[in-house]
Ligand code: FES
């Protein structure tokens with residue numbers, strides 16, 4: 001019988017096949033379009049996968065509150081939040097750069113605080129509000145930080161961008177974006193191999209004023 005992860009494995013190795021245009025949109029939104037409704041966020045989402053067999057005793061049912069929707073699946077108790085999002089829930093906006101807490105590409109919000117998805121066990125964040133890059137925009141409208149990253153060309157390949165944006169939103173909310181030095185220090189956990197750092201600082205400076213008048217995490221994260 002098929003394992004729940006199998007159908008996702010080819011996709012993890014083929015993201016470089018995206019077109020440049022699609023990659024730009026995906027970089028800031030985490031998905032191919034800013035859809036008004038997330039088709040993967042059905043409130044009555046079915047359990048993904050199957051109950052544990054005798055040879056998979058570590059599998060257990062989990063429910064994560066992701067972008068305002070309860071998402072249920074079976075997973076290994078050792079499953080990271082990042083792998084749960086990407087491989088169980090098909091939310092591939094959060095990226096796996098290093099898988100060991102060094103690059104920040106996997107940054108998401110848990111109860112409004114930024115966390116590294118690769119270092120967080122999924123089982124430990126049940127009952128908490130998780131916001132990913134896919135849940136940042138309002139229906140039909142980008143989050144001010146997403147728009148600012150576009151306006152200031154704050155990315156090239158876009159691989160680090162979802163994590164950069166999630167961290168950027170968090171540092172503004174934390175009051176750690178008072179000036180350029182403050183922004184650089186607060187964003188130092190998010191690496192960019194394309195070295196888009198000056199543009200990222202510009203984008204955060206642009207967005208922080210606009211964020212004061214809007215909701216920062218529509219999904220409650
Ligand atoms: S993938 Fe999590 S910090 Fe690099």
Ligand code: FES
Pocket residue numbers: 154155156157158159160161191192193194195196
């Ligand atoms: S835009 Fe390429 S790694 Fe940051």
